[in-house]
Amino acid sequence: MLDHQKYKRVLLKISGEALSSLTPGQHQGINQGMLNKVANDIRNVVNLGIDVCIVIGGGNIYRGVSGSKSHGIDRATSDHMGMLATVINALALQNAIEHEGMLCRVMTAIPMQAIGEFYIRRRAIRHMEKGRVVIFAAGTGNPFFTTDTAAALRALEMGCDLLLKATKVDGVYDKDPKIYPDAIHYDRLSYSNLLSQKLEVMDATAVALVQEHNLPLAVFSIYENDSFLKVLEGTAKHTLVTE
Numbered sequence: 001m002l003d004h005q006k007y008k009r010v011l012l013k014i015s016g017e018a019l020s021s022l023t024p025g026q027h028q029g030i031n032q033g034m035l036n037k038v039a040n041d042i043r044n045v046v047n048l049g050i051d052v053c054i055v056i057g058g059g060n061i062y063r064g065v066s067g068s069k070s071h072g073i074d075r076a077t078s079d080h081m082g083m084l085a086t087v088i089n090a091l092a093l094q095n096a097i098e099h100e101g102m103l104c105r106v107m108t109a110i111p112m113q114a115i116g117e118f119y120i121r122r123r124a125i126r127h128m129e130k131g132r133v134v135i136f137a138a139g140t141g142n143p144f145f146t147t148d149t150a151a152a153l154r155a156l157e158m159g160c161d162l163l164l165k166a167t168k169v170d171g172v173y174d175k176d177p178k179i180y181p182d183a184i185h186y187d188r189l190s191y192s193n194l195l196s197q198k199l200e201v202m203d204a205t206a207v208a209l210v211q212e213h214n215l216p217l218a219v220f221s222i223y224e225n226d227s228f229l230k231v232l233e234g235t236a237k238h239t240l241v242t243e
Contacts, residue, residue, distance in 0.1 A: 058085025
């Protein structure tokens with residue numbers, strides 16, 4: 001069980017698909033209701049005095065790996081297109097967060113001066129020290145790395161106490177609970193078991209990063225009401241991964 005009083009700074013990883021609908025299923029576009037829901041969840045955590053930073057995916061607009069395989073675009077180009085998709089999502093979420101009365105900054109791993117700040121580690125930390133929410137966009141800025149890896153990297157760079165991954169299901173299961181009714185939910189897991197059982201929560205590069213630095217990972221459902229706060233309070237169903 002988590003205890004929000006233990007955490008001063010956390011990173012929330014949101015998939016692009018999560019922004020496309022208030023319920024699982026739709027995978028394209030941006031749903032304003034979902035943006036508002038996520039922004040409200042973030043506000044409730046910020047109100048506790050916890051620093052919040054975010055890494056957002058772009059799969060609802062364009063997914064680099066899929067584009068490379070299905071359209072014949074070379075992988076590096078396709079990944080850069082996916083990075084641009086994350087910037088679109090970041091700007092949409094920034095707008096929703098500001099409508100909730102919070103200060104928010106978008107920082108991009110690729111220079112885009114007209115729409116966001118270029119990522120500089122110390123500047124990002126300073127933003128959070130001033131109470132601003134920071135959204136990290138454009139992944140790591142490099143092809144062949146996922147936004148999961150970007151989330152692990154930024155969480156470590158920011159000195160976060162916890163990495164939270166918001167998904168379609170309320171934690172990690174031994175198999176897909178949507179297909180298998182007898183799927184077993186894990187309350188706790190080690191990183192080693194996560195890798196050895198090939199439980200596809202995050203890519204192996206991301207898991208290796210957080211494992212090496214013993215950064216706890218919480219996996220939960222983005223679709224539950226106020227799930228972000230409830231996970232930190234230990235009142236929402238989730239899986240905690242540690243070593």
